[in-house]
Amino acid sequence: MDFNYSEEQQMLADSVRRFVQQDYDFDSRRQVVDGEDFFSRAHWQTFAELGWLMVPFAEEDGGLGGNAVDLLPVMEEFGKGMVVEPFLPCAVLAGGLLAECGSDTQKAELLPALVEGRLQLAFAFAEPQGRFNLADIDCRATRDGDHYRLNGHKSVVLNGGAAEQLVVAARTGGDRCDREGISLFLVDVESEGVTRRRYKNVDGHGAADIWLRDVRVAEAARLGEEGKALPAIEKMIDRATLAVCAEAVGAMDSALEKTLEYTRTRKQFGRPIASFQALQHRMAEMFIECEQARSMLLMAATQLDANGGVAPRAVSAAKSRIGRAARAVGQEAVQLHGGIGVTDELDVAHLFKRLTAVQYLFGSTNFHTARFMH
Amino acid sequence: METSFNEGELAFRDQVRAFLHDALPADIQRKTLRGLHLEKEDYVRWQKILYRQGWAAVNWPVEYGGTGWNATQKAIWADECARAGAPEVLPFGMKMVAPVIYSYGSEEQKQRFLPDILASNVWWCQGYSEPNAGSDLASLKTTAVRDGDHYIVNGTKTWTTLAQFADWIFCLVRTGGPEVKNQQAISFLLVDMKSPGITVSPIHTLDGYPEVNEVHFNNVRVPVENRIGEEGRGWTYAKVLLTHERTGIARVPQTRRRLEAARELAAETGDGGPTLLENPAFAQKLAETEIELLALEYTELRTLAAVSTGQAPGPESSILKIKGTEVAQQVDELHVEIAGYYGMPFVPEQFSDGFDGEHIGPGDAAASWLRYFNNRKASIYGGSNEIQKNIICKAVLGLGG
Structure with a gap:
């Protein structure tokens, strides 16, 4: 039995710890939190250059391996330093879904940009009525030829303010709380019909409420099978x-x-x-x-x-x-x-x-x- | 990080299971699984079976008859014993005095005492606490005054578990005068319980059983050759072993077995309508207890893993004592609630061997309340949980005062 981090994991922890000590003291963090994006784009580039954005991904997706244990040394040090950069919502969550459900084409298009720090993603799942129930999705995606039309309201989307692309959970079938009928879509935040209200959370992390009104999304932007995303x-x-x-x-x-x-x-x-x-x-x-x-x-x-x-x-x-x-x-x-x-x-x-x-x-x-x- | 068993460990587990299946006497197993008192004969019979298998002294060095198992094997053994309903080996000889003897005793003492402990021929009890020395153990007052090649021992030891069966007692006694600092005035003595001047008076615990005793020493003559190590070093010997003999202190497998029993009983018990298991308040308490036990299991595994790579188990093991007793007591309370009214009748004799009267209440309902009362001791003995917190503060957190 062995509960120690591997040498690689230990090096990762050391590298995050050094960053926090050198660049993330309490006053520097306050400036980051009070900035326009609620995080630092410069720090994000550092994360990319030091390879941290590769940690959540398997080697075939351009990552370092992507074991659950690999996330621990990075996240622990982020926790100690109260780091607000959107590693969790962007790389672990939205990036993770992309790696899990995306086609080879979708992955090839987006994962390198994410890992290199050029792309901000967010996963829009929660809704005002649903609280913590992941199946309580009321946002609808209705077929319109080779497109879908998305309508709904997504609440407290972490990194929703800074994201360029959203992964949106929407219903293509069934009723609220059904396990079947939930699909995932990549939605460009610049699309017509997307409105965002950006804000800062109590912990300094950036988030947004997002409304989708008749947003047209191509079928090719669906991640994975229709209705089987839960x-x-x-x-x-x-x-x-x-x-x-x-x-x-x-x-x-x-x-x-x-x-x-x-x-x-x-x-x-x-x-x-x-x-x-x-x-x-x-x-x-x-x-x-x-x-x-x-x-x-x-x-x-x-x-x-x-x-x-x-x-x-x-x-x-x-x-x-x-x-x-x-x-x-x-x-x-x-x-x-x-x-x-x-x-x-x-x-x-x-x-x-x-x-x-x-x-x-x-x-x-x-x-x-x-x-x-x- | 690697936390699953390898092939060798799985094979070891199968070997242990097969042994327990064949060797554990059914009557002893029945008592253990029901949480009833075991008789002296039960303990001795089981320990002698283990002795014949060569598995009596799990933690001892091989040269004295230990198993040579690594930390993982020891954990597997403890787990399987609890699962199977094997009684716990009584700690006083095997886990408390024997390590002092083989670590600090003379060659003669080792040869004289260890074989009989290993074979469970001699029953030991522990003479540490006194009526006025509980948490502040170093203030103990039992004196041992030198008289030629004997000590004359006077004083009273208390909370002496199962002393009524004991052949020998190991004691911390004061050999230094009032001018000597407490910790340097204490020596470690082995005393024959048949010595003239020793009297044992029982103390009945809350469950009505004479589990503990007072042991009085009135001018008891103890040969100097029964002293372990140097005069005035007894405190050091006792303390070193306290931090090193913590394997199993969390009692995770035993508590898990009782938790599973509570879940099964709760699924059959109800207040007319839904079962207790379907009662949200009860079910939540059960779930939170199970989660705490899981956390404790991994805290213990982390400690064992550290030990197996050569790190000494530090004062962190105080966590195992605190959490282990807290969680066990939570499980006791689940059983108390399950028993309902039938926890109230005080008829302990119906759980004794040979009882053939009318049994009051279903199953062991009435025993579960007795068990709850009895086990309030757990957060008090072995250094109370408050003392354990003091240890954490001093030795881990660096908080003086």
């Missing part, structure tokens, strides 16, 4: 869920480390507050949460790789447990920092916000506990 969507959302779990584990480690550092230096009643047992035990519990979370992450990643990327119960168990840990560690980090913890100027407060978002991203803790049960 299993691929579930597979890629599970993979993205694992990635966000890894990000959370990194963010939690960072929150604990910063809390330890703060309580060792902050003095009240004439001594460091870290000397008070009431606080020590809370930090011990944070540490236990971090370790239990990491165990679940490794469990889910190895289960995914052992089962061809399909291990829904393992992923949901991990998301449920890591969600609980993210809540506990995030809230405790703020509490132990006292007043400064609830101010915008403290990095820990931003870790807390991201740790809150990851509890709900791709399904809340309760949602995944229920999915694990069934």
Whole structure:
């Protein structure tokens, strides 16, 4: 049994860590988040040049291998550094669907551009009425000769503001919540009938609500078979869920480390507050949460790789447990920092916000506990 | 990263399964699976079977009769034993005193004591805690005063598990005077329970069973040759072994077996309408417990994997103690809820061998409450969970004070 990263994976982690240390301190990050795109195009180019955008893909798709475990070292370090560049929505999720469902022609056209950092993608799946149910798709794609016409409203599309192409989940058949009848389409954001409302999320990540009104999409822009997309969507959302779990584990480690550092230096009643047992035990519990979370992450990643990327119960168990840990560690980090913890100027407060978002991203803790049960 | 069993490990698992299938006596298995008290005879009979197979002392070095298994094999063994309903080997001789003897004892002591522990000929108990030395164990007051080639031992040990059956007791005693720092004043003594001046008085735990005892020492003469290692080093010996003997402390396979039993019972139990398993509040509690157990299983595997590559199991193993006991106690509570009213009757005799009266309540419902009461001990013994958090703070997180 061996839970260590391979030499390659370790090098990847080191390279992301160096980037965060050199180019992504808290103030630099703030400028990135406040910028027009809500992320840095220059950083994105760096990601491409360092080969990080190849990590989610198999070798035949121009990637580095694309195992689930390979995502962990990158996402953990992104989590520690609170990196907002759209690696997860663009490369892991939308890129993953393209690799999973796309034809050779579609892949040849788009994957090299993505991996080289020239193409921004987003996956538009969630809808206002559907919450976390991936089958609750009301957006319709109706046949119109050798085209489709798309109508619907997609909510909180991660990287939806910066994306040039969208992967859209739409219904070509069946009713809301049917497992059959969901198809995927590549939609150019410049197409007539696409409107976007771009915004920043609480965690600094960019997103958009997107409306499609009679958007004409060529049949050749459909990804995969008509009406059969749900299993691929579930597979890629599970993979993205694992990635966000890894990000959370990194963010939690960072929150604990910063809390330890703060309580060792902050003095009240004439001594460091870290000397008070009431606080020590809370930090011990944070540490236990971090370790239990990491165990679940490794469990889910190895289960995914052992089962061809399909291990829904393992992923949901991990998301449920890591969600609980993210809540506990995030809230405790703020509490132990006292007043400064609830101010915008403290990095820990931003870790807390991201740790809150990851509890709900791709399904809340309760949602995944229920999915694990069934 | 590699977490699945290889061919050799799978073959080992099959060998273990076949052995357990053939060798485990049905009456002992029945008691273990039902969570009932085992008699001394049950423990000894099983341990002697293991001894004849050469598998009694899983963790010992091979030269003293250990198995030579690696960490993965040990994990497989523990898992299969729990699955099969084999009783746990009592830790006091095999896991507690024997490692002290083979690590720090003299050659003569090794030859005198280890073979009888290995063969389960001698029953040991542990004399650490005292009425006024619990979490602060180093403040213990039992004295051992030198008198020629003997020590004269006076004091009281408590929470001594199953001392009523014991032939020998291993003790931490104070050999240094008040001027010596606590930790350097303590020595490790082996004492024959038949020595004049020892009396044992039972303590009944919440389930009504005399599981623990007080052991009183009144001018008990102990030969100096029964001291392990140097005088004043006993604390060090005991402590080193505490961090090194943590295999199985998480009790994952045992808890998993009880969790599965809870799921099966919950599917047959209901409040008139849907079963407990269909009750969302119960089902959620069950699922959360199962998820926590899964996390614990991997935390333990990570620790084992680190050990097998030569890293010492650090104070991180305190997590295994804390989470292992918490999750076991959660499972106990699931069983308490499943039992409902029939957890309430206090008729422990109906779970004893040879009971032929009228059985109250279905199955082992009444035993599950007793088990719940009994197992509140788990978060208290072996260094309470609060002490474990202190260890994490000091040794892992670098928080002083």
